[in-house]
Amino acid sequence: MSVAWRKASRSxxxxxxxxxxxxxxxxxxxxxxxxxxxxxxxxTPEVFRQLVNCLKQDDRDF
Incomplete structure (x- = not known):
């Protein structure tokens, strides 16, 4: 399976x-x-969403 990696927009x-x-x-x-x-x-998509939300809030206790 070929995986298409892309740079995150906030990088x-x-x-x-x-x-x-x-x-x-x-x-x-x-x-x-x-x-x-x-x-x-x-x-998982849910954990990814939680991680992104914590990063947006600068919550380092994720």
Whole structure:
């Protein structure tokens, strides 16, 4: 299965602090664009939404 990774819209525009996301067929993949070979996280859509909401609120207790 080919996975289409895309840079998150809120990533650093300089390109040195980028998070990439991918639709993994019912889950969301996240990885560091500088080190894609290091692997990726697999999150449920609900956990991904919770993470994004916490980041938007600068809630570091996620």
């Amino acid at each position: 650093n525009t300089q390109g040195d602090e980028c998070v990439e996301v991918a639709n993994l067929g019912g889950h969301v993949g996240m990885r560091d664009s500088k080190a894609p070979e290091a692997g990726h996280l697999v999150l």
